[in-house]
Amino acid sequence: MNSISTFIGRQPVTDRQQQIIAYELLFRRDESSTDSGLFSPLEADTRVLTGILGDIGSGKLLKDKLAFVNVGETMLMSELVELLPARKIVLELSSDLPPSREILDRMRMLRGQGFSFSLDCTGLESGNEAYFDQIRYAKIDIQHETPQQFMHMNAQLKSYPILRIAKRVETPAHYSISRELDMDAYQGFYFAKPETVSATTIHPGMVNTLRLLNLVRNDADADQIEAVLKTDLALSFKLLRFVNSAAAGQHMRITSFSHAIIVLGYRKLYRWLTLLLVSNDENGRISPSLQRTAIIRARLMENIGRQQGLNQDGCDLLFISGMFSLLDVILKVPMLEACRHLQLPQEVEATLQGKPGTGASLLSLVRALEAPELGKISYLADAISMPAAQLNELHIEALGWVEDLGL
Template identity: 50%
Template sequence: MSTSAFLGRQPVLNRNQQLIGYELLFRRADDAASATPHAPLEADTQVLVNALNNMGTNWLIGNKLAFINVGEAMLTSDFLELLPPRRVVLDLAANIQPTNEVVSRVRYLRSLGFGIALDDFSFDAPSSALLELANYVKLDIQSQTQAQFQAQAARLRSYPVIRIGERIESYQHYHLCRDLGMDGYQGYYFARPETLSAKVIHPSFANTLKLLNLLRADAPVREIETVLKTDVALSFKLLRYVNSAAAGLNTTISSFSHAVTVLGYQKLYRWLTLLLVTSNESNHLAPALQRTAVIRARVMEILAQEIGFTTEHCDNAFIAGMFSLLDVIFDMPMHTILEHISLPAEIHQVLADQSGGLSLLFRLAMALEAGDPSLPQLASQLSLEPDQLNLLHTAALAWVEELGL
């Protein structure tokens, strides 16, 4: 019987918070309970081959990199030559012993074009002997004091490496790394940042909510048109979208009523949910957060389709995933947002307290993001095998990549 594993990923960003790659997280289905929540497991060769083969090329498109944890056994195996070197960065553990064989192997792999990253780095760790061969050095902001972190970051300035702050889980962590001039960031802050102080609802946010409510109530087109006419940015984006969507019609759509008629209420509703999540005005929010919301939405929708939900329930799953981070995106409590928008009961339930018919899909989507130990149990409750779930997950990721967010 072949070994199976669940695949997850965590964004790695440059100093401008643009996506440069993902650390791939693997959780063996048979030993998931033994993993710590924040530490990606090293995958064995069989698992890694299966997962990468299933991923296909869509997942590693463009200039994005895959950061893969490798230990000494995998490092010295012939398996790594099967990977595309220009797309892969090998994450070496801090406790890897720099024997002559390991040093020589790392030097060879770098000559093939692989990136070399030193994970959880410290100048006191055995891996520091490999510093001259490294392209990336990751400093764990939570495994040392602030003074130690600053000292390590400063000392690394004299080496030709890309310094990445990892396990960044709060705005304070991010601030410190930014002030130290770190070259990149990685951590759950960029997928699940804290909700900061609540603030008033921005006008464009209010208009989008108003439109969603009108569409849900099946209001007349003229009422929808009235709202659109009061929001220049919203109406511009709608006309741009509908004209690109209707490119094959050989006609330019210039009226809101025509736009609404061409799209239909259901498509317009879905477009507005996407717009709501991807066009916030917050100046300290990681763009990766918006991607997380869209990925979560698509994962929930695909899971709902796979287990045979109706079209309506699949749509609701998508919207629930999309809206599940609105409290963070708009810095206000979820209950405040729910007071302002009329939603189907099952969406309201999962957003309010993670209950109802969509709650299991939601928990599974969250577990996939974080590589959570509950993943195998949740998957089995939906009768999903690891390989099946990985294919669904990577299909969702490829779909979001194609959106170009």
């Protein structure tokens, strides 16, 4: 198996009626951990960001709720943060970070894009009041502060249009104090302990990621970029899942790599590739044999579709179907669950799930060619009126195409 798992801790934030209004997302090393371990703040931030964008998907993580995401200075100042779905994300800063002019300017710029900010007021330093004009939320740790400090900080925040969240509310007494002080929201074990959400994910190799970065940086033709994507299952998997997610802000289903490139644009595509590069894990690569088989299937299905007179859109759908036809094997989950990771076009999902149709018939045919199952090949080829010699020719072309790619 050549996939790894992404884990993100998720703790609810509730309103006064104890209805969940948001989740705080935290990086976790594994399903049983309760902290980020030895990872640096930047690496933990990056892995949470990766989880939101694609590995788990903001839909699964957030549903219709907001997400509080901790960011340090490096991530805050990085363009990577701009990949997030702004109106669903609250960027949370630590009061340990002094409010420099550069940071405040960056906050204003991100607010203009739709982001909101929260300040963790634990041990709030004098002078950090400069944040109060920029933040929408403030968290006060009921266990860290003395009752007098808690009340003073709460009164100070009430002078601003800021929603005040009582943090680390773990007992009935903590909750009672918070309610008496008329806090707007609550977070802590009294309501729910953080749960860990996980998903199996595939990490693309560094070589193709760097190749694409160079192509995008040099404004290469979209055809050149698409050609690389068509040779890398992991990259194409992640691209389609990202571009069809809420993170990309699209309201249409993306059905081909060329469409994805056009819709994203080079600037956002470059940022996405940069994120992949900094979070890349070479131990999570797909085995070469699985990748090769998937790409042969994709090319052969595309060839047959073209021979059958399908238009380019139809051939693109067949290529994607072949490319992702081994997702259940790679992710070790049923194909139905694997499809949920991508939000694929209906035609592709139907093909991968074996529903009757042209795509499923062609996928059965290319699978039979791998065995080979001679009786089944003849039956399936006859069903699409394709002579054996022509099918062999298209199969050989697909095999040669992959060999030319060096796979």
